[in-house]
Amino acid sequence: MMQLEIRRIQKTGTSTMTVSLPKDWVEANKMKAGDPVEVRVIPDGTIVIDPRVKQEKVETRKTIWVDEDETKEHLTRKLIGAYLGGFSVVEVRGKERLSLDLKRAVKEISRMVIGPEVIEETSNTLVLHDLSDPIELPQEKCVRRMHLIVGSMHKDAIAALEQMDEELASDVIDRDADVDRLYWMAVKQHNLIMSNRKLSESIGVDIYGSTALMLAARSAERIGDHAEKIAGNVIIACQNRTKLGKVTDIGELSARSLSTLDRAMEAFFRMDIRAANALIDDAEVLAKDCQNRMNDLRAPGSAAAIALASVIDSISRTTMYAMDIAEVAINAAMRAQ
Numbered sequence: 001m002m003q004l005e006i007r008r009i010q011k012t013g014t015s016t017m018t019v020s021l022p023k024d025w026v027e028a029n030k031m032k033a034g035d036p037v038e039v040r041v042i043p044d045g046t047i048v049i050d051p052r053v054k055q056e057k058v059e060t061r062k063t064i065w066v067d068e069d070e071t072k073e074h075l076t077r078k079l080i081g082a083y084l085g086g087f088s089v090v091e092v093r094g095k096e097r098l099s100l101d102l103k104r105a106v107k108e109i110s111r112m113v114i115g116p117e118v119i120e121e122t123s124n125t126l127v128l129h130d131l132s133d134p135i136e137l138p139q140e141k142c143v144r145r146m147h148l149i150v151g152s153m154h155k156d157a158i159a160a161l162e163q164m165d166e167e168l169a170s171d172v173i174d175r176d177a178d179v180d181r182l183y184w185m186a187v188k189q190h191n192l193i194m195s196n197r198k199l200s201e202s203i204g205v206d207i208y209g210s211t212a213l214m215l216a217a218r219s220a221e222r223i224g225d226h227a228e229k230i231a232g233n234v235i236i237a238c239q240n241r242t243k244l245g246k247v248t249d250i251g252e253l254s255a256r257s258l259s260t261l262d263r264a265m266e267a268f269f270r271m272d273i274r275a276a277n278a279l280i281d282d283a284e285v286l287a288k289d290c291q292n293r294m295n296d297l298r299a300p301g302s303a304a305a306i307a308l309a310s311v312i313d314s315i316s317r318t319t320m321y322a323m324d325i326a327e328v329a330i331n332a333a334m335r336a337q
Contacts, residue, residue, distance in 0.1 A: 021049070035259060044204040052251040062087040064110040079109045083130070084184060086192045090116070097123045112177070114185045132305040134189045138203045139213040140269075142186040143311060148266045149179050150232045151258060153227035158254040160231060161311060162247055166238040172231035179224035186217035212332045216268055219321040219328075223261065226314035226321075227280065233307045243303045250311060256286050264325040271333035276326040283323045290316035 007019050027033075039049055064083045066075065075092070082090045090097070092106050105124045109116055115132025153172050160169040192212045193200045200206055205213070237244055260283045267276040290312050297309040 039152045040154050059088045061089045063091045072101045075102055083113050084188050086188055088130045092126045094124045105205050107112050114181050133203055134192055135173045139189045142182045143213055143217050146179055146182045146217060148225040149175060150220050153224055155259060157227045157230035159249055160234045163172045164238055166235055168233040169231035173228050176224050176228045179221055183217050183221040184216055190214040208335060216242050216325050219324045221287040222321050223318050226318050230314050233310050237307050242303050253290055257315045259327045261322040268325050268329040271329055271336060273330050273333045280323050280326050283319050287316050319323050
């Protein structure tokens, strides 16, 4: 890593100002006198000098060596980490033949995240190539899509609770995988934008905007997890034939929570401080109502009461994550003003 250097501006001619380039940087990029460079002025006042003028997309590679005691779960975590790191080509290698379980872990990544496909396979090697294009599926589109999915998941999870519909609850759980795929895509794009300002300019999102979108995506992903948790409670109740009784009031709490989520997303994309503050005030009241209802249910201690308390807790947490999105909206709006 190059050390920070302070260089003085020099005047050459009547109006031209120049700054010399570090020799190590010039040599590292194999440049010589007369070679073109791209000079871009960033809104924050930074000047970027890029030696890659009109250069084709550069592939970034990552090799993952499989340990002798490697498990499928451990390899999956490494693969997700490499994906989030923005590597376009990931090679999984082993000194010996890879087990079927480890090969399945690599192939399953294609279904877990957006983009990577297995393009090469031998007895001890698999190569993944990320074919996704951040420009085609930018962070904003990911977050908007996540909002629609988690909203429908929550709504259907409550419907499954009211109707004791195990099949609908299972469908809600299946949809959480789509939310995770979009979330990981949003995080990966944020990491790419952090390391590639050209991409930031192509998408039209600066580092601050990318961070805000990633935070909104994280809250949306958590909301999806709680919709999945509600659906899981429904499945357990159905399988145990637990009678939950009337849940009308829970449906009302849920509707208020979903309204809070919709308002939060609208305030986020519009950077509407007034709307964000209003929904946070309303959400605080809703969170207290949820807490009071949980306190009422915990007293009897029956299986039905415990299940319903868990559902209300998820509704409350959904509300709080919506509040987090509203706070991100306020922070982004204050920075933009």
